[in-house]
Amino acid sequence: MADCGNPNVEQDALMQRRKKYDRTRQCVKCHDQLGNVVIRHAVYCKGCFFPTVVGKFRRVLEPSISKDKSKKGLKATGNLCLAFSGGLGSSVLLDLIGSNYFAAEGDAGHDWSRGRGGGTEHPRNEPVWEHATVCYVEVCNAIPGARDRTEEIRQIVSRLASYAKFLPLRLEDAFDHAWWERVGRSKPHGQLFVDLGHQDLLLSIRNTSSSPVAALKAYLASLPTQTAVPTAIHNLIRLLLLHTAQLTNSSHLLLGTSLTSLSISLISSIAQGGGFVVREEAQENWQPDSTSSQKVAVSRPLRDVGMKECAIWAWWRGLEVVGKENYLGGKQGIGALTKGFIIGLERDYPSTVSTIARTCAKLAPKEASDGLCTLCERPVQPGVQDWKERISIRQFDEKAAIARSQPGLIQRLCYACHTTLTSPSSRGGVGQSAIDAVQLPVWVESRVLGSDEMKDVVAEFLLDDED
Template identity: 25%
Template sequence: MCQVEEEYHGPLQREELPSVSKQCMKCKEAGAAVVIRAGDAYCRGCFKEYFIHKFRAMLGKNRLIFPGEKVLLAVSGGPSSCSMLSQVQEGLSQNAHKKLRFLPGIVYIDEGGAVGQSVEDRRRTVDQLQAVFRATGFPFLVVPLEQVLDLPSSVVLSAPGAPEWKAGAYKAAVDHFLLSDGSSGVTAQQQQETPPLEVQEAHTHSLQRLLGSARTLTAREELLNTLRQHLLVHTARSAGYSKVMLGDSCTRLAVKLLSSISLGRGAQLAHDTGFSDSRYGDIILVRPMRDYSAKEIAYYNRMFSVPSVFTAGLETKTADKSSIQRLTESFVTKLQADFPSTVSTIYRTSEKLQSCKSLASAGGDRCLLCVCALDTAAENASAFSATLISEQLSQTQSPEQSRPAPEAPPPASQCCSAVGGEACGNRGGGCCSSADRLRRFSRTTSCRRLRGDSGGLS
């Protein structure tokens, strides 16, 4: 036990904290430049190879994009979509190890009108993104969100999809593409220049009124996501593209999974978070960035100077509890900081989800907003049935509401002793005051209600 007069002359010993390995875990030679997870340290070169290989492996494992197919890249200017654009540009370069064989195009949906940006700010953002797009050499389109108001009704209908490919069809398509020397056709597209952004002010006001009709920020974000997706599908159909690449990262999909469950979209999770989304039939949405976390994307963009442009959204500068999506994002990111396997666990769960084939049948009814199969034909013991029962009970008139309204108190000219033949209790003689009569009448009516009789009142 320590003593008061005890003297310590020896040097103090510093506790050794566990340090991260300073050597690359792959090449075992170069020093580590980035640490993705505990024990996963990479040098600069190995991290680039790891990042590129994951993108190629995601496309090669699913074998959904065939050689020579036109693919539209949906770029919003954020880190994830710009990193996806960089990976496609890297895969189409001449020195690529496993070269990509599809024909890419770029589309940017300008959502400045939805968040109240001025025309000058919107043009400034478009100019910055056009400079990034021109550097790639791919054809690109800039589409304002206001065009969603002029879309035909066919955009909410599921068009007949392409015929299903048999086993071995992908390899046969690759062999045929190589024999026909189709590799030269990948870079044969000419870059298209889009005209300056011209949006009518009346369309912007109509879009803002449409979004303002949603009472909560949660509903506005869902509506904006639906409008954006419809515009992407229509643009792909009009330009002759059969696939649309989205830049959703693993972190974004984990947030979307939990928020969709909270919003009652559990039956549509396979379409909202899976690698491929075929709800539109002829246009298939793919998510090749779903294996990357937001941390990996940020490190790669920082180390290899991948340009990105910040664009404001509906949730920009909002509190954590302003919407379900914002609250879920805050919860997941804060939990990820203390438990690094949070996002990966949620993501692996989403990989196992599949859409019910009975709901996704061709003859079934579909929602006019999200174009997913309706899940209203549920069993008696379902959550939807419980919701209907609660709604019916809330609309049923209660016994208190079904009783007739009480009669008004007697007028001032009539003495309160005339009510029910009872004396008012005024010992001074004469009739009591108006306040006393009203108090006496209320007490008498309450007693009669407890007895269950009307007391002869008419």
């Protein structure tokens, strides 16, 4: 144990600085070279760093492509959809996918340890995915002062991922019926609105002429807390990506979430009531609807690779990282606070960050889900509304009692989405009538109005265009 002296006797007694690495400066893999980088107390030389990262990347990704690795090599059942934000993780993701799965013979970046024996016609040399799409969601209309970076991102993608087609989206597409039709869905009869000021989150249909941008801005402006806005943006991006993956016949949607950002999103999600879906936060299989045979596997192949490894990879590989738009909002939001905490933790106690992800991977809900949340399309905990009613203090409202016959969104939300849309403590000062009804994302319309029974009930509350 390090002796830090007696501060009562020795004025300058200080704890000795602890080394950030175990044992020696030699590389822990080759035991030959002097190390260049410290990754969670282990020292790697530059030559061993690259195969170590590739190994971690493949160990996570390849079991999600195929459980049994045959001699014919990996073959996915569909195409590949890659999410790109411009940030560090997704830039490294595009580079790793390109150099490991789409490299042409002779490419300097290709890892030939996989071999190319058997000739180009050999089944082993077939591409894992036939086509790849890089999908970028432009969020400038959700963030005051943000600029549209679509063209800048298009150019970066053409350099980083020439093997893939670029498909830009906009956050407001979530409120755009034209986009919904483009992803192959039928056009709803009107826009579905929710009254966020009412405790049952009453639903109504309106025929409005407001633009998707106006609907997006109204939706975000109606959210009650600093935490809710970035969470809502994150959810909208997630669903836009999932529906795009379905549109491109992709069996896999890959996200550039590093170990550090996964730990941040796990803690942040649990803090916001998403404990039931903590497994889905790391990996999930999404189905567009119960009748569809198509499933999209959402994977985070960098989930064992920390932010530091990503940054070193990008620097040594000379990758251009343009950065992503910061939508975490105010410093007091749960997302921003969690990020600040985890980044600081990673510097001082790097192993603890991986412990967060490993511990969360062991968690499982006690009971199975009995449906999907209409807003985030993730499993809903059974009986969550009964429980929430028991622990909530409510005021009796005559109008609310009269409105009982009007359908509400509340029974169709998971605990986390319900918390995002309603936060009684902060709403306390705001009069219920002050919050106007806001349009919901198009997939909510589809799920709510998808059943004939619900369509008839909600149609009774068809309101005229107030604009």
